[in-house]
Amino acid sequence: xxxxxxxxxxxxxxxxANDFVSVRSCLREVSPIDLAEAxxxxxxxxxxxxxxxxxxxxxxxxxxxLDPPEQAGLLGGxxxxxxxELLSDLDPSETGRMMRGLPAPMVRQLTxxxxxxxxxxxxxxxxxxxxxxGALMRGRYVTLDERWxxxxxxxxxxxSTRLRRIEExxxxxxxxxxxxxxxxxxxxxxSLVVAPGDMLVRDLxxxxxxxxxxxxxxxxxxxxxxxxxxxxxxxxxxxxKVLGVVVYKDIFEVAAxxxxxxxxxxxxxxxxxxxxIARSAFLRLPxxxxxxxxxxxxxxxxxxxxxxxxxxxxxxxxxPMIAGMGGNVGAQTATIMVRGLATGDIPPGGETKAxxxxxxxxxxxxxxxxxxxxxxxxxxxxxxxxxxxxxxVGLSMCFSMTFATVMASLEPFVLxxxxxxxxxxxxxxxxxxxDILSNALYFSLASRLLLR
Amino acid sequence: xxxxxxxxxxxxxxxxANDFVSVRSCLREVSPIDLAEAxxxxxxxxxxxxxxxxxxxxxxxxxxxLDPPEQAGLLGGxxxxxxxELLSDLDPSETGRMMRGLPAPMVRQLTxxxxxxxxxxxxxxxxxxxxxxGALMRGRYVTLDERWxxxxxxxxxxxSTRLRRIEExxxxxxxxxxxxxxxxxxxxxxSLVVAPGDMLVRDLxxxxxxxxxxxxxxxxxxxxxxxxxxxxxxxxxxxxKVLGVVVYKDIFEVAAxxxxxxxxxxxxxxxxxxxxIARSAFLRLPxxxxxxxxxxxxxxxxxxxxxxxxxxxxxxxxxPMIAGMGGNVGAQTATIMVRGLATGDIPPGGETKAxxxxxxxxxxxxxxxxxxxxxxxxxxxxxxxxxxxxxxVGLSMCFSMTFATVMASLEPFVLxxxxxxxxxxxxxxxxxxxDILSNALYFSLASRLLLR
Numbered sequence: 001x002x003x004x005x006x007x008x009x010x011x012x013x014x015x016x017a018n019d020f021v022s023v024r025s026c027l028r029e030v031s032p033i034d035l036a037e038a039x040x041x042x043x044x045x046x047x048x049x050x051x052x053x054x055x056x057x058x059x060x061x062x063x064x065x066l067d068p069p070e071q072a073g074l075l076g077g078x079x080x081x082x083x084x085e086l087l088s089d090l091d092p093s094e095t096g097r098m099m100r101g102l103p104a105p106m107v108r109q110l111t112x113x114x115x116x117x118x119x120x121x122x123x124x125x126x127x128x129x130x131x132x133x134g135a136l137m138r139g140r141y142v143t144l145d146e147r148w149x150x151x152x153x154x155x156x157x158x159x160s161t162r163l164r165r166i167e168e169x170x171x172x173x174x175x176x177x178x179x180x181x182x183x184x185x186x187x188x189x190x191s192l193v194v195a196p197g198d199m200l201v202r203d204l205x206x207x208x209x210x211x212x213x214x215x216x217x218x219x220x221x222x223x224x225x226x227x228x229x230x231x232x233x234x235x236x237x238x239x240x241k242v243l244g245v246v247v248y249k250d251i252f253e254v255a256a257x258x259x260x261x262x263x264x265x266x267x268x269x270x271x272x273x274x275x276x277i278a279r280s281a282f283l284r285l286p287x288x289x290x291x292x293x294x295x296x297x298x299x300x301x302x303x304x305x306x307x308x309x310x311x312x313x314x315x316x317x318x319x320p321m322i323a324g325m326g327g328n329v330g331a332q333t334a335t336i337m338v339r340g341l342a343t344g345d346i347p348p349g350g351e352t353k354a355x356x357x358x359x360x361x362x363x364x365x366x367x368x369x370x371x372x373x374x375x376x377x378x379x380x381x382x383x384x385x386x387x388x389x390x391x392x393v394g395l396s397m398c399f400s401m402t403f404a405t406v407m408a409s410l411e412p413f414v415l416x417x418x419x420x421x422x423x424x425x426x427x428x429x430x431x432x433x434x435d436i437l438s439n440a441l442y443f444s445l446a447s448r449l450l451l452r
Numbered sequence: 453x454x455x456x457x458x459x460x461x462x463x464x465x466x467x468x469a470n471d472f473v474s475v476r477s478c479l480r481e482v483s484p485i486d487l488a489e490a491x492x493x494x495x496x497x498x499x500x501x502x503x504x505x506x507x508x509x510x511x512x513x514x515x516x517x518l519d520p521p522e523q524a525g526l527l528g529g530x531x532x533x534x535x536x537e538l539l540s541d542l543d544p545s546e547t548g549r550m551m552r553g554l555p556a557p558m559v560r561q562l563t564x565x566x567x568x569x570x571x572x573x574x575x576x577x578x579x580x581x582x583x584x585x586g587a588l589m590r591g592r593y594v595t596l597d598e599r600w601x602x603x604x605x606x607x608x609x610x611x612s613t614r615l616r617r618i619e620e621x622x623x624x625x626x627x628x629x630x631x632x633x634x635x636x637x638x639x640x641x642x643s644l645v646v647a648p649g650d651m652l653v654r655d656l657x658x659x660x661x662x663x664x665x666x667x668x669x670x671x672x673x674x675x676x677x678x679x680x681x682x683x684x685x686x687x688x689x690x691x692x693k694v695l696g697v698v699v700y701k702d703i704f705e706v707a708a709x710x711x712x713x714x715x716x717x718x719x720x721x722x723x724x725x726x727x728x729i730a731r732s733a734f735l736r737l738p739x740x741x742x743x744x745x746x747x748x749x750x751x752x753x754x755x756x757x758x759x760x761x762x763x764x765x766x767x768x769x770x771x772p773m774i775a776g777m778g779g780n781v782g783a784q785t786a787t788i789m790v791r792g793l794a795t796g797d798i799p800p801g802g803e804t805k806a807x808x809x810x811x812x813x814x815x816x817x818x819x820x821x822x823x824x825x826x827x828x829x830x831x832x833x834x835x836x837x838x839x840x841x842x843x844x845v846g847l848s849m850c851f852s853m854t855f856a857t858v859m860a861s862l863e864p865f866v867l868x869x870x871x872x873x874x875x876x877x878x879x880x881x882x883x884x885x886x887d888i889l890s891n892a893l894y895f896s897l898a899s900r901l902l903l904r
Contacts, residue, residue, distance in 0.1 A: 029660055033680055154645060161646050171642040172624065172683075190623040193606060193645055194613050208481055226708055228485055229701040231624075231683075248700060249681040256678055256795065259711055263791050277812045284784055284817070291780045292821060295773025296828070302769045309768055313761055316768045317754045320775060320887055321747025328743045328880050332736055339715050343708070360729045365736070369744060376748070428780050435772055 004034035008041065015046050024053050032058050036065030048077040060089045060168060068101025080113065087114050091168050092121035092139040093244070100130065133221050134214030136254065137235045137244030140169040143177045144201050146184055151197035157189070170245050173232045176205045182240045185209065188231075211236045214243055218254045223343070225251045262342065265421065287428045294432030298323075298439050305443035308451060314381050315446050318373075318393050319439060322400050325369060326438050327431035330404030333358050334430055337412045355409045362405020370398030388449045396445060400438035407433060456486035460493065467498050476505050484510050488517030500529040512541045512620060520553025532565065539566050543620050544573035544591040545696070552582065585673050586666030588706065589687045589696030592621040595629045596653050598636055603649035609641070622697050625684045628657045634692045637661065640683075663688045666695055670706050675795075677703045714794065717873065739880045746884030750775075750891050757895035760903060766833050767898055770825075770845050771891060774852045777821060778890050779883035782856030785810050786882055789864045807861045814857025822850030840901045848897060852890035859885060 007026055014023045027035075027050065035050065042050065051059050051074060063071060063086060075083050087095060087110065095114070099107050099122065111119055121139050128134025142160050144153050153174070161169050174192070176185045185205035195204055210224055211234050224233060225248060235244045302309065302319075309315055336358065340346035346354045374394020381389045408430050415421070459478055466475045479487075479502065487502065494502065503511050503526060515523060515538060527535050539547060539562065547566075551559050551574065563571055573591050580586025594612050596605050605626070613621050626644070628637040637657035647656055662676055663686050676685060677700060687696045754761065754771075761767055788810065792798035798806045826846020833841045860882050867873070 031662075031680060158646055171646070189645065190641060193641065194610050194623070210483075226704055228483060229704045231700070248683070252678050252681045255707075260791065260795070263715075263787055277809060277816060280809075281813045281816045281820075284781075284813070287784075288777060288780060288817065288821070291776050292773065292825065295770075295776050298772045298776075299769035302772070303766065306765050310762065310765045313758050314755065316761055316771070317751035318747075319768070320750045320754070320772065320891065321744065323772060324743050324747050324750075324883065324887060325740060328740060328883070329736075332739075335715055339712065343712070357729060357732075361733045361736070364729060364733045365740065368733075369740070373744065431776065431780070435776060439772065 004030050004038055008038065011050075012042070012046065015049055020049075020053055023049070027054050027058070032062035033065055035062055039066060039070055044073065044077055047074055051078070052082065056089065060086070063090070064094055068098045071098045072102050072106055075110070084113050088118060089168055092118065092125050093135070093137060096122045096125035097135070099126065128214055131218050132214065133212045133216045133218060133235055133246060134243070136218050136221060136250055137212075137214065137246050138170055138250070139244050141175060141242075141245045142169065142171060143175050143181070143242065144187065146176050146178075146200070146202040146205065148201050149198045150192050150195040150201065150204065153187075153192050153201050157192075170232060170247050172247075173209075173245075175234050175242055175245070176201055177242055181242055183209075183211065183234055183236050183242050186234065209234060212246060213237070219258060219342075221246050222251055222255045222258060226255070262338070291428050291432050294436055297436050301436060301440050301443065305447060308443060308447045312385055312389075312446060312450055314385065314389070315443065318377060318396075319442060321373065322393070322396050322442055323435045323438050325397060326400030326404035326434035329362055329365060329401045330408040330430040330434055333362065333405050333408035334412065337409055341412060341416070351413060355413075358409040359402070359405055362409075363402050366398040366401035366405075369401060370394040373397050385450060392442070392445045392449055396438060396442040399441050400434060403437060404430060404434040456482050456490055460490065463502075464494070464498065467501055472501075472505055475501070479506050479510070484514035485517055487514055491518060491522055496525065496529055499526055503530070504534065508541065512538070515542070516546050520550045523550045524554050524558055527562070536565050536567075540570060541620055544570065544577050545587070545589060548574050548577035549587070551578065580666055583670050584666065585664045585668045585670060585687055585698060586695070588670050588673060588702055589664075589666065589698050590622055590702070591696050593627060593694075593697045594621065594623060595627050595633070595694065596639065598628050598630075598652070598654040598657065600653050601650045602644050602647040602653065602656065605639075605644050605653050609644075622684060622699050624699075625661075625697075627686050627694055627697070628653055629694055633694055635661075635663065635686055635688050635694050638686065661686060664698060665689070671710060671794075673698050674703055674707045674710060678707070678795075714790070743880050743884050746887055749888050753888060753892050753895065757899060760895060760899045764837055764841075764898060764902055766837065766841070767895065770829060770848075771894060773825065774845070774848050774894055775887045775890050777849060778852030778856035778886035781814055781817060781853045782860040782882040782886055785814065785857045785860035786864065789861055793864060793868070803865055807865075810861040811854070811858055814861075815854050818850040818853035818857075821853060822846040825849050837902060844894070844897045844901055848890060848894035851893050852886060855889060856882060856886040 007030055011023065011026050011030075014026060032054070039047065051062065054062060063074065066074065075086070078086065095110075095118070099110065102110075111122075114122070125135070125139065142157055144156065148156070157171060157174070161171065171189050173186050173188050175183060176187060178184055185202075185207040186209035187201060187205040191204050192201075210228055210230065212221055212224065214235050214237065221233065224230065225246075230248065232245050232247045234242055235246060236242055337346070337354070340354060371394060374390045374397065376390075377393035378387065378390025411430065459482055463475065463478050463482075466478060484506070491499065503514065506514060515526065518526065527538070530538065547562075547570070551562065554562075563574075566574070577587070577591065594609055596608065600608070609623060609626070613623065623641055625638050625640050627635060628639060630636055637654075637659040638661035639653060639657040643656050644653075662680055662682065664673055664676065666687050666689065673685065676682065677698075682700065684697050684699045686694055687698060688694055789798070789806070792806060823846060826842045826849065828842075829845035830839065830842025863882065
């Protein structure tokens with residue numbers, strides 16, 4: 001960011017002065033990622049100029065960083081030749097991603113510009129739904145024959161990659177395939193380069209690389225990359241045929257988005273990056289509504305026990321603490337469960353163990369806090385309301401904490417069974433349910449035990 | 453995981469039968485990462501056998517995946533020759549990481565085994581505190597001269613990397629340095645391989661690669677890698693001299709840990725992965741204690757207004773809702789702020805704008821909910837307590853939500869100024885403060901306006 005902030009004013013000035021030589025050298029100092037982020041500070045004319053004055057490699061990178069509408073705007077400003085060149089430089093997956101976000105007439109216009117081979121690739125790409133591995137995989141990679149010596153393999157890489165497209169072709173790990181394009185193994189570019197020239201690809205390759213099916217969720221890809229610290233993973237169909245490759249660069253992006261999403265869901269709203277105040281408020285309303293409706297139910301519960309409350313007014317003092325402790329223990333438990341499921345810390349089959357573990361913790365803490373708070377309540381109010389007051393407070397505290405843990409540890413699994421993302425299970429929902437039930441128990445215990 | 457689960461029983465059986473040939477081929481199918489995770493299911497003898505029967509590359513990877521005590525246990529079981537070989541294969545940063553976790557006599561014993569050059573590297577590594585970039589960087593990389601043609605550069609890479617250490621030497625991006633080891637630029641292995649043989653390194657290199665200082669926090673490295681989707685970043689001192697390199701593999705690990713940590717802190721406890729029930733409960737207690745003490749303060753506040761409450765018993769019905777809504781809005785705001793700071797979405801200098809934005813949202817929602825809930829309270833209770841009852845409920849609701857947003861949006865910055873991680877600012881703390889203050893305002897408003 002800093003770099004661009006330094007150059008931004010200069011860049012705009014130089015562009016206005018039509019001093020293209022200086023603009024070029026200025027652009028060399030700036031990352032395409034920073035440029036893309038500040039894209040809305042340039043006029044359409046400046047954008048086209050920046051794009052055309054960047055090196056081909058940086059221009060492609062810049063284009064990939066923009067949002068689909070911005071990409072379309074930029075493409076519209078380019079001459080037909082330049083647009084054609086750009087489209088041939090882009091990976092089909094990138095072109096497809098852009099097309100998903102464009103109106104149909106524009107898509108038709110772009111398809112017309114593309115070369116025939118490119119069109120087919122993009123069509124193939126578009127058949128995979130968004131959020132799947134298929135929509136994430138790249139189409140530009142190099143395959144090798146297992147019988148080649150390392151020297152031939154390196155020559156083949158050099159031959160099949162023209163210099164200007166290096167950035168867009170995945171070369172870090174090369175896929176070894178048979179005559180039917182079935183995956184036999186994978187070999188790193190660095191192993192090939194460093195190996196003696198006559199060593200065979202077969203003897204250099206890793207024959208059991210982790211692979212991904214195209215229909216898997218992108219989240220699965222993030223898990224696989226993180227677990228095995230991969231640089232790339234081949235995408236293969238059910239017959240082991242290679243369809244494409246997922247690369248770590250794209251995984252960075254997906255992982256960042258998913259973390260954002262998880263955090264947002266846990267706080268109880270569904271869209272973290274929203275612009276206007278009214279829109280942000282609107283997006284957050286649904287979850288607050290649950291809290292609010294829950295609050296009304298609590299007020300109905302408390303209202304129902306007005307008789308008890310008016311006789312033992314001290315009950316009101318402890319009600320917020322009892323509900324609050326339950327809510328917070330519940331939030332802790334839910335966080336552990338949701339993260340455990342997301343990261344794979346809770347493996348398939350290990351659910352019951354994890355649930356029992358959490359409930360035991362909740363019960364233990366419930367008993368501890370129940371004893372302490374009950375004793376305090378007793379010491380302050382036993383003179384006025386008798387010995388049972390402390391018992392009611394302590395028991396309710398223990399119930400509230402245990403109940404919240406039970407609910408928070410079970411809810412993610414229940415929701416998952418119904419196809420709901422468990423990250424939405426936390427926060428407001430658990431707090432609200434605990435509020436209602438712990439208040440109900442507290443006041444009915446009090447009515448039974450203290451008003452005899 | 454699945455792969456190892458399939459082979460685990462076989463592997464143990466084959467080891468007991470001393471069928472080393474089959475063990476070897478079995479080990480070829482299993483990832484070192486899966487092996488390391490199931491390490492506690494093997495006996496010490498089995499562990500040594502597995503280690504010795506793995507390929508050299510896999511053995512090193514396996515060793516790197518183990519925790520320091522397990523590493524020490526494994527080293528102790530090896531013959532002196534094998535231990536020496538292993539220590540020379542490891543990157544100095546890995547050896548250093550292990551030594552940080554070992555008792556002093558063991559460290560001395562290991563240092564004695566190491567070769568002199570290795571000892572110096574490790575000493576140098578150990579001077580950087582944990583959690584810094586210096587403690588993360590790797591020491592095995594290759595540097596190039598900018599005047600070399602690509603062909604010479606590739607030869608140099610082949611020469612300075614013996615095949616058996618490829619995995620441990622970083623080769624993806626090569627650092628171009630001058631005679632004093634000062635960084636001039638960086639070039640990707642694939643650019644070098646694909647370029648015409650007589651093209652100069654100078655013309656292939658990226659002359660402004662993002663770099664990291666060794667004293668920076670590891671979190672900074674994660675941010676840089678995620679933002680620019682890097683594969684590696686050179687670590688340079690204040691004089692631009694190259695000290696080492698940070699690679700994406702290690703970043704994956706740090707990033708996963710940090711996300712875990714953030715989630716844990718937001719839920720209000722500090723250690724997500726803990727084993728026994730008692731220990732887990734103990735680790736979570738501190739934050740619950742804050743809630744509990746806060747709850748006691750609330751009960752003191754409510755107790756103070758017992759007179760008011762006994763006359764207008766319906767006040768108790770709305771108190772949980774008012775506090776709950778504030779708490780939940782506060783949690784949403786804090787989540788947005790903490791994530792924004794962590795991901796760089798809130799850039800340095802953009803804090804004030806972000807705070808004002810959040811407070812405006814809080815105020816807007818506070819006014820909306822205040823009007824609605826106030827109207828409901830009025831329609832139900834105006835006959836019994838007069839028109840002011842709805843006003844008190846509505847005003848308190850509005851205050852609670854606005855106040856919670858103000859606090860939640862400011863707190864991360866205040867804490868950051870005092871050097872506290874903002875992720876700890878959320879959840880229980882904000883809920884508790886909001887509970888206390890919104891109840892205080894609610895009951896004092898009620899006393900003033902309803903008991904005149």
